[in-house]
Amino acid sequence: MTDYPIALWSFNLGRAPASVDALARAIQDEMRKAADAGAKLLMLPEYFIECCLAFKPAGLPPDREMAFLADVGEDLLNLLAPLPQLHGISVLAGTMPVKTDGGITNTAFLLTADGRRIRQDKLCLTPFEQDPDTWNLTPGDRLAVFELDGLKMAILICLDIEMPALSCLLAKAGPDLILVPSMTEKLSGYHRVYGCAKARAVELMCAVAVCGVVGVSKGTTQNETSVSGAALYVPCEETLGFSGIAAEIAATDGSNSEEPFLTCGVPMKELRDLKGGKAEVWPGAWSADAVSISEDALR
Secondary structure, rough: OOOOOEEOOOHHHHHHHHHHHHHHHHHHHHHHHHHOOOEEEEEEEOOHHHHHHHHHHOOOOHHHHHHHHHHHHHHHHHHOOOHHHOOOOEEEEEEEEEOOOEEEEEEEEEEOOOOOEEEEEOOOOOOOHHHOOOOOOOOOOOOEEEEEEEEEEEEHHHHHOHHHHHHHHHOOOOOOOEEEOOOOOOHHHHHHHHHHHHHHHHOOOOEEEEEEEEHHHHOOOOOOOEEEEEEOOOOOOOOHHHEEEEEEEEEOOOOOOOOOOOEEEEEHHHHHHHHHHHHOOOOOOOEEEOOOOOHHHHO
8 A cells, every 4th residue: 555645634713613504614625625635534623613612602601512512513414424425535523522321422523435434432531521510521431443445543532642551452453543633722732642642653653643723712611722733643763754753734823823734645555564574673562461560679
């Protein structure tokens, strides 16, 4: 397989669509552009749906925002559903709140060009996401590994990419590409997510694609800033250019209507050659099962 072409859209929340239909049309426009550029997959960020607070009902309290956005998200997914097959490009429609019997989850939806709908709940929630006075979300408990266009993929949402325990689980599956939709308020959060994404590429000998929202949603009561960029990370190997950075757009807060949009190719042949034994030092899906901690040595 040659390079797998993808597009990463760090959506600017300041777009402030007037309706769900308007947002769906905007996404369709970008899907067309990405498909025309040869991309097989377009990824949007975590909580890009927050832009729809621009048309929330007057007087909506903060603890009802997630329920409102869950309804909006359901309508949006129905509008987007036929588009991947129509345009020949899969779309990871960011993440959005989803009502379940156990509460409301933060869930990513991948609508594939072959007609599937793949979902992944966020597994490790931030303290804010769990706050009962605001969003009061419920974490997921299942990590999906799936195949698309001949690649084995997984989705880790924002904070999930920072959890080495999930990397250890994924190592057994041998993913080719990890998709990371994110939302970070400050540069500190941006560097945590993107730095850990680069580490996961080294650990798993795979590619990791990251994009996050930028700007501020009209009508938000919670998120006064959003800082992100867009990047594709790969293992730090000579054949991949040493640095581990396959493509990258620097972080921005989107205050001047910036909206990073990155098209790049996942170097699948090189990655599989490296996994097959050509990496400099990679030990494979290594675990620390045979290692113990000696308390005496720490005194």
